[in-house]
Amino acid sequence: MMGWQLIRAWAIAVYVFMFLPVGVVVLLSFNDSQFGSFPMTGLSLRWFAELWSNEAILRAFRTSVALGLLTALISTTLGVLAALALVRYRVPGANAISTLLIAPILVPEVVLAVALLLFLDFLGLHKSFALLLLGHVIFTLPFVVLVVQARLVSIRRDVEEAAMSLGASPAQAFFQVTLPLMRPAVLAGGLFAFTVSFDDVTGTLFWKPGGVETVPTQIFAMLRNSISPEINALGTAMIVMTVGLPLLGAAIARRLAMKDGG
Amino acid sequence: MSSVLLKNIVKRFGDFTAVHKTTLDIPDGAFVTLLGPSGCGKTTTLRMIAGLLDPTEGDIVIGGRRVNDIPIHKRNLGVVFQNYALFPHKSVAENVAFGLRYRDVPKADIPRRVQAALELVQLPDLGARRPRELSGGQQQRVALARAIVIEPDVLLLDEPLSALDANLREDMRVELKRIQERIGVTTVFVTHDQSEALAMSDRIVVMSAGRVEQVGAPEQVYNAPASEFVANFLGASNIVPCMCTRRGPEGATLEAPALGAIAVPAARAPKLREGPAKLVLRAEKLQLLPEGAPCDGRITAPAVVETVDYQGQTVRYFVRIGERQFQAINLIEERPFAVGARVVAAFRPQDCAGLPGT
Numbered sequence: 232m233m234g235w236q237l238i239r240a241w242a243i244a245v246y247v248f249m250f251l252p253v254g255v256v257v258l259l260s261f262n263d264s265q266f267g268s269f270p271m272t273g274l275s276l277r278w279f280a281e282l283w284s285n286e287a288i289l290r291a292f293r294t295s296v297a298l299g300l301l302t303a304l305i306s307t308t309l310g311v312l313a314a315l316a317l318v319r320y321r322v323p324g325a326n327a328i329s330t331l332l333i334a335p336i337l338v339p340e341v342v343l344a345v346a347l348l349l350f351l352d353f354l355g356l357h358k359s360f361a362l363l364l365l366g367h368v369i370f371t372l373p374f375v376v377l378v379v380q381a382r383l384v385s386i387r388r389d390v391e392e393a394a395m396s397l398g399a400s401p402a403q404a405f406f407q408v409t410l411p412l413m414r415p416a417v418l419a420g421g422l423f424a425f426t427v428s429f430d431d432v433t434g435t436l437f438w439k440p441g442g443v444e445t446v447p448t449q450i451f452a453m454l455r456n457s458i459s460p461e462i463n464a465l466g467t468a469m470i471v472m473t474v475g476l477p478l479l480g481a482a483i484a485r486r487l488a489m490k491d492g493g
Numbered sequence: 494m495s496s497v498l499l500k501n502i503v504k505r506f507g508d509f510t511a512v513h514k515t516t517l518d519i520p521d522g523a524f525v526t527l528l529g530p531s532g533c534g535k536t537t538t539l540r541m542i543a544g545l546l547d548p549t550e551g552d553i554v555i556g557g558r559r560v561n562d563i564p565i566h567k568r569n570l571g572v573v574f575q576n577y578a579l580f581p582h583k584s585v586a587e588n589v590a591f592g593l594r595y596r597d598v599p600k601a602d603i604p605r606r607v608q609a610a611l612e613l614v615q616l617p618d619l620g621a622r623r624p625r626e627l628s629g630g631q632q633q634r635v636a637l638a639r640a641i642v643i644e645p646d647v648l649l650l651d652e653p654l655s656a657l658d659a660n661l662r663e664d665m666r667v668e669l670k671r672i673q674e675r676i677g678v679t680t681v682f683v684t685h686d687q688s689e690a691l692a693m694s695d696r697i698v699v700m701s702a703g704r705v706e707q708v709g710a711p712e713q714v715y716n717a718p719a720s721e722f723v724a725n726f727l728g729a730s731n732i733v734p735c736m737c738t739r740r741g742p743e744g745a746t747l748e749a750p751a752l753g754a755i756a757v758p759a760a761r762a763p764k765l766r767e768g769p770a771k772l773v774l775r776a777e778k779l780q781l782l783p784e785g786a787p788c789d790g791r792i793t794a795p796a797v798v799e800t801v802d803y804q805g806q807t808v809r810y811f812v813r814i815g816e817r818q819f820q821a822i823n824l825i826e827e828r829p830f831a832v833g834a835r836v837v838a839a840f841r842p843q844d845c846a847g848l849p850g851t
């Protein structure tokens with residue numbers, strides 16, 4: 232019994248250690264003081280207001296959102312197609328392709344980042360927004376493929392066959408039956424892709440062209456000069472985006488799934 | 494409505510032949526059952542008719558038109574799958590309406606036809622439900638309504654009743670037959686349940702290991718099995734090696750050890766010649782009587798009860814007659830015989846069938 236209590240205490244300590252700093256950042260983002268540290272001198276939204284008028288941060292934010300949305304769009308489209316090919320059609324070497332698609336989340340991100348850069352150099356291309364986008368697509372794709380594949384396996388082939396026997400062409404059967412049944416997984420995959428892209432630092436640092444900053448790299452750059460309370464506010468905004476969005480998405484997906492009964 | 498013709502159909506998966514060369518003619522409006530044990534190629538045959546599998550060889554002709562190259566969605570068939578395959582994200586009414594949207598049915602007519610189909614399967618009030626809110630039997634009916642609302646040329650059913658419990662299965666059997674007769678659609682029904690096949694079909698196709706063993710009306714397949722396999726698959730039979738000593742136009746005489754001479758009618762021994770043969774005696778036709786009971790012209794032999802398998806309304810005995818063990822399934826009149834009882838086994842020669850062979 233003693234042992235269990237120790238384990239429980241240890242688990243609590245780990246959670247505190249993990250989440251306390253996050254809590255502190257959120258708390259301090261509402262601090263009135265000049266300095267991004269304790270003691271709190273009063274509650275205020277001034278740092279959020281300041282954030283709102285900081286041109287560099289707004290630009291980074293727009294870049295991040297655009298990058299995240301494009302990544303999600305491309306990754307989801309490719310991921311759905313890949314999952315379909317792997318699950319529904321007997322492609323030769325399906326196992327190898329599957330491993331290859333999943334590999335980017337197994338390989339350390341730095342290695343992937345450098346490899347892509349070297350490859351680009353080999354091709355004689357320069358860093359660009361397109362490259363950054365390509366990088367993000369490569370390492371968000373596995374999430375989409377995994378989620379959609381798992382769902383697709385559970386969609387029985389005979390509902391598609393039933394649709395076709397009733398007169399739907401294969402394409403109509405896909406859009407009328409398969410896609411609606413996959414929808415929760417497709418949404419989840421897209422959200423995953425967006426948040427992973429929105430959060431990413433390592434790959435982005437390697438791939439971004441000069442002068443382009445995303446929110447995480449902007450924070451990184453700002454930290455080098457000083458620890459401004461603005462960063463706390465930005466951190467809070469990031470948390471809302473990357474934690475809130477998936478929660479919202481999951482809730483929507485659950486609602487849809489409930490409605491569909493699938 | 495259309496006839497279906499399979500001409501020299503073969504289906505191979507790699508080196509494995511799932512369906513050997515088969516020719517089958519299914520007349521317009523008939524209810525034909527493919528009957529056979531698991532793995533004998535029933536589903537494979539049905540899926541070839543549906544267009545879900547391409548035959549390796551041979552032609553499929555529906556309503557006089559060769560359909561080998563016509564994809565499933567252009568064949569106008571109603572298919573009911575074993576697990577119903579209802580669309581879980583659509584309501585019952587939307588499920589039933591699905592096929593109508595791909596046909597030239599005026600939009601305004603769709604609700605009326607959906608309702609008519611739901612009434613036919615006796616679910617007029619459940620249109621708004623989702624499939625998962627229905628019982629198994631109700632889902633089964635919706636699947637049937639969805640398949641017949643499009644007025645298919647042929648209705649294909651793959652073990653549609655196998656997921657239902659025993660009582661419901663018998664109700665649905667009657668119901669399905671009623672609906673089929675009402676709309677008169679050519680129907681191909683797949684089952685491994687012999688009583689289902691006997692009760693519903695105009696014609697039964699008995700299959701075994703990818704081959705057709707016999708095609709015939711239920712009484713024909715039951716009374717005059719064309720092979721030992723058929724005799725055993727449709728109920729329990731005693732197969733006794735014997736000699737055919739005389740073959741004439743009115744029948745054949747079989748001499749079996751311990752049973753004596755048995756005159757089998759010609760209809761039940763179509764392929765029999767003089768020489769070694771087999772006597773088929775159904776377990777239900779072999780009656781056990783107390784010693785000394787009158788046996789009004791039946792063939793009798795003394796027997797000893799070895800095993801009693803009590804089944805409520807009936808009882809299944811294993812008895813020894815001479816050197817062989819026989820099975821007898823009898824209705825229980827008072828109380829079953831006990832193990833070791835000396836009885837008289839009796840049967841009528843016209844209930845027997847004869848098969849050629851050793």
Ligand SMILES: Nc1ncnc2c1ncn2[C@@H]1O[C@H](COP(=O)(O)OP(=O)(O)OP(=O)(O)O)[C@@H](O)[C@H]1O
Nearest residue numbers: 506509511529530531532533534535536537538685
């Ligand atoms: N896609 C396939 N690839 C290889 N073999 C197959 C394939 N589909 C079916 N078979 C084989 O063909 C044979 C016939 O299968 P089929 O599904 O037609 O049997 P069935 O008569 O419907 O049996 P059941 O009553 O179990 O449904 C089986 O031995 C099966 O293993």
Ligand SMILES: [Mg+2]
Nearest residue numbers: 535536537651
């Ligand atoms: Mg089958």
